[in-house]
Amino acid sequence: MLILTSLVELRHYRRALTGAFGLVPTMGYLHEGHLSLVRRAKTECAHVGVSIFVNPTQFGPAEDLSKYPRDLERDVQLLTAAGADVVWTPPPEEVYPLNFQTWIMLEEVTKPLEGKARPGHFRGVATVVAKLFNAFTPDKAYFGQKDAQQAVVIQRMARDLNFPVDVIICPTVREPDGLALSSRNVYLNPAERHAATVLHRALSAAKAQYEAGERDAEILRATLSSTLATEPLVREEYVSVADKETLAELTLVEHGALLSMAVRVGKARLIDNFLV
């Protein structure tokens, strides 16, 4: 596997390739969730590239940018084993040169949920993903359902700006007890790790209620909240039952919904979701 840091080298490498190119953007500290995207890309593309870049512009001033976990050596081993062809790990100044001032901002879909809780987050995400699309010129790009609003934002941006890339959303990979894999799970101590299973329990309870015929979104939100409240170590930030495309909160669930939530557990902020 080739390891590149400069944009010029990446472009040079990419120009020489023929056949479908698949991109998996990541912030590193890889786990099975990331690797599932690489494996899916391998089945659909002749070449697979991965970016590892802890994107400073998608972190708020009080967030965990400086503490975000990193282990490039281990990431490279995992990506080699998973069959990636190239990894790009640019330094921040390669992505954001001096006097950088061009941003991608989406309107309605970035207002609620994570966009509301993390002002500026999606400006950073959309901008870096647009830059990754321009750097790698992938035919397909792979993202996880774990970050549901991000998936909606990237699909919207690719369509709105005519990026010639298929955006493919892959299922959330979970621990056996239901906790969604996340690089941020390392922040959890054993008691918090145990408590964090309540996210999956809450989503499962609301999904079961929906499948039993409940269509009142407020009742489903109440189920999410009351289940989260059974864990004293977990503090709810928001729960949501929203339209899958607009992400607007629903009153009545008529054509399915995105059930989602964000919580604090100790030092970690965790998100999870189900599509129903």
Ligand code: AMP
């Ligand atoms: P991150 O490194 O957290 O920016 O994640 C990089 C990509 O991996 C994003 O598209 C995430 O949605 C995806 N991802 C993260 N966790 C999971 C998971 N548990 N299952 C599937 N995809 C995931």
